[in-house]
Amino acid sequence: MFRDWSGSKAGAINVIGSTSVMPFAEMLAQEFNGRAPAYEAHVQGGGSTVGVQATLDGIADVGMCSRSLKSDEAQTLNPIAIAYDGLAIVVHPTNPVDNLTRTQVRQMFAGEITNWKEVGGPDMPIRLIVREESSGTREAFMTLIMGKSRVSRKAINQDSNGAIKEIVKDDPNAIGFMSLGLVTGELKSLKIDGVVPSHDNVMNKTYPLVRPFLFITKGPPTDHAKPFIEYVLSPHAQEVLEKEGLVRVR
Amino acid sequence: MRTTAKINQRIAVTVMWLLATLTLGALLFIVLFILLRGLPHVTWGFLTDSPRSMGREGGILPIIVGTLWITLLAVMIAGPVGVATAIYLTEYTRESRVTAVIRFGADCLAGIPSIIFGLFGFVFFVVTCGMGFSILAGALTLALMVLPTIIRTSEVAIRAVPRSYREVSYGLGSTRWQMVTQVVLRSALPGIVTGIVLSVGRSISETAAVMLTSGAALNLPRSVNDSSRTLALHFYTLSREGISMTNAYATASTLIIAILVINVSAYWLMRRFVAKVV
Amino acid sequence: MSVAAQTTASLDGRLAGSDLASRSRFDFERLIGAVLMLLAFSALTGLTVITAFIFKEGLPIIAKIGFGRFIFSSEWYPLEKPPAFGIFPMIVGSLAVTLGAMVIGVVFGLGCAILLTQFCSPRVVSIIKPAIELLAGIPSVVYGFIGVAILVPAIRDHLGGPGLSVLACSIVLGIMCLPTVTSISVDALQSVPRTYAEGSIALGATEWQTTYMVMLRAARPGIVAAVILGMGRAVGETMAVIMVAGNTLDIPRSILDPVRTLTSNIALEMGYAHGDHRKALFATGVVLFVIIMVLNSIALAVSRRRAGRKVLAK
Numbered sequence: 097m098f099r100d101w102s103g104s105k106a107g108a109i110n111v112i113g114s115t116s117v118m119p120f121a122e123m124l125a126q127e128f129n130g131r132a133p134a135y136e137a138h139v140q141g142g143g144s145t146v147g148v149q150a151t152l153d154g155i156a157d158v159g160m161c162s163r164s165l166k167s168d169e170a171q172t173l174n175p176i177a178i179a180y181d182g183l184a185i186v187v188h189p190t191n192p193v194d195n196l197t198r199t200q201v202r203q204m205f206a207g208e209i210t211n212w213k214e215v216g217g218p219d220m221p222i223r224l225i226v227r228e229e230s231s232g233t234r235e236a237f238m239t240l241i242m243g244k245s246r247v248s249r250k251a252i253n254q255d256s257n258g259a260i261k262e263i264v265k266d267d268p269n270a271i272g273f274m275s276l277g278l279v280t281g282e283l284k285s286l287k288i289d290g291v292v293p294s295h296d297n298v299m300n301k302t303y304p305l306v307r308p309f310l311f312i313t314k315g316p317p318t319d320h321a322k323p324f325i326e327y328v329l330s331p332h333a334q335e336v337l338e339k340e341g342l343v344r345v346r
Numbered sequence: 347m348r349t350t351a352k353i354n355q356r357i358a359v360t361v362m363w364l365l366a367t368l369t370l371g372a373l374l375f376i377v378l379f380i381l382l383r384g385l386p387h388v389t390w391g392f393l394t395d396s397p398r399s400m401g402r403e404g405g406i407l408p409i410i411v412g413t414l415w416i417t418l419l420a421v422m423i424a425g426p427v428g429v430a431t432a433i434y435l436t437e438y439t440r441e442s443r444v445t446a447v448i449r450f451g452a453d454c455l456a457g458i459p460s461i462i463f464g465l466f467g468f469v470f471f472v473v474t475c476g477m478g479f480s481i482l483a484g485a486l487t488l489a490l491m492v493l494p495t496i497i498r499t500s501e502v503a504i505r506a507v508p509r510s511y512r513e514v515s516y517g518l519g520s521t522r523w524q525m526v527t528q529v530v531l532r533s534a535l536p537g538i539v540t541g542i543v544l545s546v547g548r549s550i551s552e553t554a555a556v557m558l559t560s561g562a563a564l565n566l567p568r569s570v571n572d573s574s575r576t577l578a579l580h581f582y583t584l585s586r587e588g589i590s591m592t593n594a595y596a597t598a599s600t601l602i603i604a605i606l607v608i609n610v611s612a613y614w615l616m617r618r619f620v621a622k623v624v
Numbered sequence: 625m626s627v628a629a630q631t632t633a634s635l636d637g638r639l640a641g642s643d644l645a646s647r648s649r650f651d652f653e654r655l656i657g658a659v660l661m662l663l664a665f666s667a668l669t670g671l672t673v674i675t676a677f678i679f680k681e682g683l684p685i686i687a688k689i690g691f692g693r694f695i696f697s698s699e700w701y702p703l704e705k706p707p708a709f710g711i712f713p714m715i716v717g718s719l720a721v722t723l724g725a726m727v728i729g730v731v732f733g734l735g736c737a738i739l740l741t742q743f744c745s746p747r748v749v750s751i752i753k754p755a756i757e758l759l760a761g762i763p764s765v766v767y768g769f770i771g772v773a774i775l776v777p778a779i780r781d782h783l784g785g786p787g788l789s790v791l792a793c794s795i796v797l798g799i800m801c802l803p804t805v806t807s808i809s810v811d812a813l814q815s816v817p818r819t820y821a822e823g824s825i826a827l828g829a830t831e832w833q834t835t836y837m838v839m840l841r842a843a844r845p846g847i848v849a850a851v852i853l854g855m856g857r858a859v860g861e862t863m864a865v866i867m868v869a870g871n872t873l874d875i876p877r878s879i880l881d882p883v884r885t886l887t888s889n890i891a892l893e894m895g896y897a898h899g900d901h902r903k904a905l906f907a908t909g910v911v912l913f914v915i916i917m918v919l920n921s922i923a924l925a926v927s928r929r930r931a932g933r934k935v936l937a938k
Contacts, residue, residue: 101679108572110563111476115587120566122400129565139565140479145896155478195362223786228871229703230896250787252882253871255892256900257586266777267786283504355832359743365735366752372799373759376770414894430663438657450924455671457861457916461890462909466674467679469902485936490670495811497667521649523656551763554862560761582765582863585772598766605761613754 109137109150109324113147113160114232115256116181116275117309120337121160121328127336137324141256144232151314157321161230161310162275163239167318174317175209175310180275180343183236183305186261186286188268193217195287202241204271207248212269218326223262224251225272233257236307237273255271277341299343309342377602384599387592393600397564401580402590406597408566412574413480415541416560417549419485420492425542427489432538435497436504437526450503455494463491464555472559479561484612487559488552492545499544503537504530534618543612545584547605550599579602658872678913681906685709688900694907700873702893702901709904711911713875717790717883718859718915720876721869724794725858730851732798733805737847740806741813742835753810760803771796776868785880788870793883796864801854808853812846813839845926852923856916862887881922886912 112123118141139160142150147159150168165175185201187193192214196204203209204222213219226247227234238247254260260272265282276293279285285293288292288304297303317325327333334344395405435445467487477483507530515525533536553576561573562583573581577597584594686694689709697710736756740749771792780787816839824834840847870882871892890905897905 108565110573111347112479119400126398129476136565136566140573142895147782149896149898154476155472158789228892230893249874250872250882253873253892255814255866256587258589262586262588265781269788271853313541347765351833353828355830356925358832359739362735362739364741365732369732369736369799369802370752371757373755374749377764378759379770379774380766427663427667430660433665434664438660450920451671451675452686453924454913454917454920455675456765457856457860457920459862459887459912459916461673461860461862461887461894462678462912463906464896465890466677467907470677490674493667494671521653547761551761551765553763553765554887556892558895561804578763578765581763581769585765585769586867594769598763598769601763602766605763606758609758609761 105149106197107135109135109138109158109321110150110156111137111158111160111311111324112142112150112156113312114144114162114309115141115258116144116162116233117160117178119278120179120309120342123340124328124333124336125324127333128324129245131327132323135323141253143228143230144235145230148312151312154314156228157313157318158325158340159312161312163235163307163310165200165310165312173312173314175308175312176263176325176329177308177345178311179334179337179345180298180306181309182293182295182303182343183233183240183273183307184265184276184279184293185271185273185288185305186279186283186285188264188266189282189284190268191217192285193286195290197289201288202243205237205242205244205247207250220269223270224248224269225260225270226251226253227257227260227273228253228255231255232307233273233275235293236305240305240307258324295341295343306343308345310341363502364373374613375577376467379604380595380598383592384595384597385603387596388599388603390621392593392596398564400589401564402594403593406577406580406593406600408564409575409577409580409597410600412567413550413576413578414514415481415570416484416488416556416574416576417546419481419570420488420549421542422494423485423489424493424545428493428541429500429538431497432500433526433531436501437530449498452494452497452501454497459554460491460552461554463487464558466490467555477571479559479563480571480575481560481567482570484556484560484574484576487555488549489556491552492548495545495548496541499541500534500538503534503541505531506537539612539616543608546608547619550601550605550608551578552576574616577604634776640717641844644772649806650754666887673834675913678906678909679902682910685900685903686907686910689904690905692763694904695911698875699911700889702904704895707900707904709900709907710885711889711908713873714884714908715911716875718887720790720879720883721793721797721865722855724790725797726851726855728794728798729801729805729854729858731849733807733854734847736802736806737809737813737850738835738840741810742831742838742839743770743821753807756803756806759799760807764800764861764864764866767796767800768864771864771868779880781825783880785878787870787880789871789880790876790883792868793865793885794879796868797858799860800861800864801857804857805850805854808850809843809847810844812850816842845928848926849923852919852926856919859912859919860887862891866897868892 118139123140125139129136130217144161144163147161150156151159166172171211205224210222212222252305257278260274264272266271291297291303293303298306311325313321328345334346392405394407396407398404439445459571467483471483471486473478511529512525515529558575559578562575562579564571564575581594581597584590694709696712698712699708699710701708740752775792775795776787779789779792819839820832820842824838865885866888869888871884871888872882876883886908890908894905
């Protein structure tokens, strides 16, 4: 109803969703807005499921998602992979633990293992930091690590990658998960089953925790959204993503 | 002679001074913590530049513009409507059960958490009415949020005007509307303005209700249909994600200074008006 | 209506008929009256719509889940199949942080109020009162940020636990409701007739004895109202709480445990909730609405009981 009112809406592309995809989408949007002045991509966060819901509700032209679509979502939504990202399990840099098995990670986050000494660390309680339920990162974590187990009720919930980073970097007993592409030197990413979480290992699939970054649209992309999506899939943009730590899809 | 009562008094007063000092100390600490780290970076460039890299670099111009639009629009809608409602309820209707219920309802709604207005605004304005994340949706939501406060504070201010003023006015042959504008509103203005200033302050600091109604876009809004971010939300995002602490502090400083200016100028304006009446 | 007003009103009618200029003024008056009525009705309609909407969305789901299960179950798993919607931990969380906030808000707020009204010169009052009101103007996200930057690490390093805790929330919320408690208590204390205090002093009591034996008792309804309104503010705060609470699903067992409140539950999930999940969030809104209504009713009843006129007029 209100969408046709002003000229600005005609060129505005609303890109909403995953906080993992957001910084990369933002970067590309900035370049895109410079190259294609007739359009303006507006990027916002909220979480992967917010992106899905916003696309379904028609608020977003393009949704950002850092997990695969669920079966009921895939019925009406069209996913377009733009990159691959590793899921890093992060701890404080002073934490002596270097490597964990997938089973150990699952047991820790399920609350079955509660003390760092049980996995080779100091005698301190484990502090779990997780993302909120709508997060694609969390969903990816659930699929790749937790399986059927529930996350411990004592886990602390935060609403973005950045918030997890801020907490884990200050708390020596904390453990969390976040997008590998967003990990900085203030955190330590653990090896999983002995494999280092590196860009190459994500690309050659030896690192087990990998999830897709998706742009989703309701049905085929509108003429509105197409220019931006095409830009993101262009070799130039893919190289930018690669440089920033993601794995390109084209 | 030192009696126990006098000693008790000494102790009590000392304790209370301690509490007051701690309170003011907390206030000073909070304000200085933000301003000392942020003010040096609030340059003209910062205020007029656009954000880059999600706010890591650049300034906050689109955000200032967006905040102004949302707040002004909200108050321009809620102000007149709220004051008109208060006038109607006090001067044009008789006190009855209905008005008592309305008053109770307004009091309750004034106390409802802002997140509930946000939830309503999101489901109703953003999705159902199809406005999408927009300044309009945000302003309408905020207007509804501050409306009860404006109605109540205006009503209290109007009721405080002595009955004799009204009677004198009628006695001199004025009509009801003349009486309302020349007499009642003049005296009640300070109270009404306080209510509106309070609402402006509440709107400009609001984060929960605008998060999902006006959205979080960083681009310069060109119409009320565009999504925009507010200063408070920008500060929240920058500091939460650790994107740029310098810019976060600068944004917060801008916000705090703006609120200070609004409060002080309202206070000053009121003193001028109060001096005129009486 | 007073005699003067009645006379004038009837005069109005007579004048209107007798003079052309007065007739147009009379029509103008009716127009204004109609415009005001229209605006008032739109305002009230708007506010009623919100209330109705929240209840319409929230009540059916409470019936569907079962009132007992909704309020008392600790299972909040909205995305599982089948979903579970129990908000008990959030209710406990909201209650816990509100209580904690009130301890701080009342101690400091009332202390300041008593100091300002009973023991301070007007000059000092004119500095301290605006300063406290300034506290009310600081955005909640700033409070939350200071909480995360300073309070949370301090609690974590010196008291234990993750720092994100009931204690952190209570302190932050306490400082936030302080101005409300102070200003309403100041109003309440100032409306106690001076004769009460003078009589007490004349009987030989010290100012402090006068305060706690006479003034506080006389102002009690107003002070209780202040506390209750402060509680309302604490219950409703969202952003600052999300930042320092930890948002766990468990019921907090000590003040050092992380907690989730009703408001932060809504804020965290409302962006992506749909269907029953969204309705459950509205249902949480209904619970909050009811809590505020109860608090306001108590405040109203308490302030009515007072014999003094000034408080009634408010």
